[in-house]
Each structure stands twice: as C-alpha cells, then as structure tokens.
Amino acid sequence: MCLKNQKTVLPTPNCLPESYKDAYHLIKPMIVETRRYDACVNDCLLFCKRSDNVYSLDRACMKCGETRYKAESLSARKTFTYMPMGPRLSRIFGSDNICKILYSRQDLYYGKLTDIVDGKIYKSWYEDGGVFQNMEESCTVPLALFCNGLYPHKNMATQKSMWLLILTWFNLPVNIRNISGPMMLVGIVPGTKTEEPKNLDPYLDLIVVIFLELTDCTMFYAYRGAPTSVRIALLRYMCDIPAFSKILHVSSQAALRGCPYCKEVGFYCKSLHKVVHINNGAFLPENHPLRGEKNKFTIKREDRTSKPESYTKEEELEIRNSYDELPNKNRKSLLQKKTELKGKYSFIGLPYHNRQEEMQPNGMFTIADEIGNLFGLITGKMMGKRYKTEKKSFIDLRIHGTAVPVTV
Ligand SMILES: [Zn+2]
Ligand SMILES: [Zn+2]
Numbered sequence: 396m397c398l399k400n401q402k403t404v405l406p407t408p409n410c411l412p413e414s415y416k417d418a419y420h421l422i423k424p425m426i427v428e429t430r431r432y433d434a435c436v437n438d439c440l441l442f443c444k445r446s447d448n449v450y451s452l453d454r455a456c457m458k459c460g461e462t463r464y465k466a467e468s469l470s471a472r473k474t475f476t477y478m479p480m481g482p483r484l485s486r487i488f489g490s491d492n493i494c495k496i497l498y499s500r501q502d503l504y505y506g507k508l509t510d511i512v513d514g515k516i517y518k519s520w521y522e523d524g525g526v527f528q529n530m531e532e533s534c535t536v537p538l539a540l541f542c543n544g545l546y547p548h549k550n551m552a553t554q555k556s557m558w559l560l561i562l563t564w565f566n567l568p569v570n571i572r573n574i575s576g577p578m579m580l581v582g583i584v585p586g587t588k589t590e591e592p593k594n595l596d597p598y599l600d601l602i603v604v605i606f607l608e609l610t611d612c613t614m615f616y617a618y619r620g621a622p623t624s625v626r627i628a629l630l631r632y633m634c635d636i637p638a639f640s641k642i643l644h645v646s647s648q649a650a651l652r653g654c655p656y657c658k659e660v661g662f663y664c665k666s667l668h669k670v671v672h673i674n675n676g677a678f679l680p681e682n683h684p685l686r687g688e689k690n691k692f693t694i695k696r697e698d699r700t701s702k703p704e705s706y707t708k709e710e711e712l713e714i715r716n717s718y719d720e721l722p723n724k725n726r727k728s729l730l731q732k733k734t735e736l737k738g739k740y741s742f743i744g745l746p747y748h749n750r751q752e753e754m755q756p757n758g759m760f761t762i763a764d765e766i767g768n769l770f771g772l773i774t775g776k777m778m779g780k781r782y783k784t785e786k787k788s789f790i791d792l793r794i795h796g797t798a799v800p801v802t803v
Pocket of ligand 1 (some may be wrong): 438440456458
C-alpha cells in the first residue's frame with residue numbers, strides 16, 4: 396500500500412516496485428541463498444551426506460527409527476535452515492568500508508587491556524604454532540559463537556522452544572562488531588511445540604563441517620583490489636552455563652562437579668535446594684593474608700588447600716572417549732558425576748580447538764541477579780529473615796555436622 400502511494404507520488408514513469416512482491420523480486424538476485432536440511436524429529440541427525448553434498452534418501456532416522464516425512468505428504472517433519480556464512484563474509488571483505496575499518500583497527504587502542512584483542516590468548520593465535528601463524532591480522536576472521544534458547548511466545552507456558560546459533564566477528568571494533576552485518580545468524584534450531592531441541596549436536600556438526608571447508612579460502616579483498624587468502628576460525632564460545640553444557644558436553648551448574656574449568660567439587664545445600672561452591676579460599680595465592688581469616692569464608696576455618704587442578708586436553712579426551720564407549724546410561728551418568736565431562740562433542744573436530752581457553756561465560760544473568768538483589772535490599776522486598784535462617788542452617792550442616800550432606 397505504502398509503496399503504491401509512493402509510486403504515484405513520484406514523477407512517472409519510475410522504477411519503484413509497486414508491491415512487496417515486486418520489491419522482493421527486485422532484490423532476490425542479491426539475497427544469499429539459504430540451505431535447508433531435513434532433520435530427525437528427535438534431533439538425532441540431519442538427513443544429508445556431507446562428503447559429496449548428495450542428499451540422503453533415507454525415509455526414517457537411522458538412530459531412532461522415526462519417519463522423516465509427514466504421513467500424508469513428502470514434506471519433512473522437521474527442517475533446519477542454514478544461512479551460509481561464506482558468501483556473507485566474502486561480501487564484507489568485498490566492501491570498501493569494512494576493509495578500511497579492518498586496517499584502521501590498530502590505531503584505536505593504546506596498549507591498554509580494553510578488549511579481547513588486547514589479551515594474551517588473542518595474541519597467541521598470531522604467534523608460532525597459533526591458528527593464524529604468519530597471517531596478516533586483517534586477513535583473518537576469528538569468529539565467536541553465541542548460542543542460547545529463546546521463547547518466541549513470552550506468555551505461553553512453554554520452555555525455550557528454539558535455539559539460535561549466531562556468529563560474530565570479534566576482531567572488528569566493538570561498535571561495528573555488534574551490529575547485524577558482522578553478526579551473523581547462521582541458523583535457528585527448531586524445537587518441538589512445547590520443548591527445546593533434545594540434542595544440538597547434528598546441527599553443530601554441520602557448522603563444524605562448514606568451518607573446516609572455509610578454514611582457508613580466497614576472497615576478493617576490496618582494500619587491495621585483489622583476491623586474497625583469508626583464514627576463518629571459530630575461536631570463542633559465548634554462552635551461559637546451561638548452553639555450555641549442551642554444546643560442549645560439560646556438566647551444568649546444578650552438578651556437584653559443575654565447574655567446566657577445574658576439578659572443584661561443590662556441596663549440596665539442603666535448605667537452598669541447590670549446589671553451592673564454597674572453596675573460594677583455595678583460589679587465593681598460597682600465603683595470602685586473607686587465607687588466615689576464618690570468619691571471612693563460609694567454611695569458617697583456615698583454608699590451606701591449593702587451587703583445584705584442571706584437566707589437560709589429553710586427559711579430557713580420554714575421559715570423553717571412555718564415556719562414549721560405556722554400554723549404558725547408568726554407567727555414563729556415574730562417570731559424568733565423577734568427572735563433570737560427557738562424551739565427545741562437535742567442536743572437538745576443529746584442529747585448533749581448545750575448550751578451556753575458548754569458553755567465555757556470559758555473565759549477564761549474574762549481573763542481573765546482583766542488581767536484583769541490591770534493589771531488593773534497598774526497596775525492602777528481599778526476605779531478609781529467610782536468607783539469614785538459610786545461611787545459619789547451612790553453616791550448621793557444613794561446619795558443625797548436625798546433618799549429613801546429601802549428594803545428588
Ligand atoms: Zn532420530
Ligand atoms: Zn573451577
């Protein structure tokens with residue numbers, strides 16, 4: 396309607412499309428084509444052969460036996476749309492303005508730690524043995540994956556019913572990084588009507604295959620006016636803890652062994668109905684004066700233990716392999732309780748992958764919680780008494796041993 400009015404207002408003849416349909420037709424050749432894959436309704440696999448790009452003709456899932464198509468038609472029961480990132484990156488490289496930004500970036504910082512690109516890990520990628528060794532910074536595309544569940548209908552009593560996979564190019568300046576051009580939606584994993592997808596692995600496997608294909612590619616670089624070889628790598632995972640548990644197969648925050656970085660063991664607090672982590676003193680330097688101050692820590696005694704260790708990459712892989720080989724669910728969950736790790740996950744397939752270095756927990760929920768608590772205290776909404784009694788019963792339980800800690 397609006398377009399139609401506009402068209403009559405403009406001098407005639409003019410090329411303004413008359414309807415949404417015409418307008419879409421006009422820009423259609425410029426739209427990056429999406430790829431659609433059929434998926435198992437239980438999220439076991441995508442129906443595609445990746446080696447030669449020939450679509451699978453299976454009519455049922457190999458793993459769970461569910462049928463691929465609806466009974467009455469040849470349309471799939473569940474599909475996943477992949478929005479290709481290669482063509483989009485090559486458009487960014489091909490556009491003048493972004494290239495100028497890539498070259499000007501270095502001047503924006505003054506040697507202070509203000510961003511991820513000033514840190515040690517980022518710099519190590521460009522050193523010997525790093526993934527971008529011998530590459531010019533402007534020809535590298537380090538990408539970060541955001542992944543989280545989403546409620547499309549806020550008022551319905553449903554769980555998060557879809558998962559978003561978003562990539563962002565993080566050596567662009569902060570103000571450019573978080574706008575929709577360099578921040579790319581690569582796909583939405585559909586859930587069922589009331590539940591989130593059961594398993595994200597088949598979808599992430601697809602992303603890994605694409606990353607492996609794109610690791611070294613040639614793109615037209617507008618700044619040089621010539622084709623240039625570009626290296627693309629997935630080097631960061633920005634998620635909250637439940638999402639880490641889903642995509643990197645570690646235990647979630649409710650587990651006793653909930654820390655994805657080290658072997659710290661939590662403690663189940665009965666009155667709070669959740670696991671709490673009280674070994675914070677162990678993370679202080681060994682002879683730190685605070686270590687002697689018994690009353691400043693929840694454990695109420697002098698803590699001389701040293702910082703919990705982390706798994707090495709090899710140890711971790713061994714545990715994950717043996718998890719996959721275990722015959723049944725019970726034994727798998729026992730091993731998970733003991734080690735915090737589950738089986739192998741998609742991103743192990745990336746040769747440069749280093750889970751502990753690349754996980755970047757999303758702290759927004761914690762910040763929101765803290766702000767909420769603060770406002771609760773100021774406005775008097777927080778139930779101070781309840782918190783005090785819970786703290787007391789917790790200390791009784793833990794320190795004076797009046798009750799036996801429950802393990803979950
Ligand atoms: Zn299946
Ligand atoms: Zn830890």
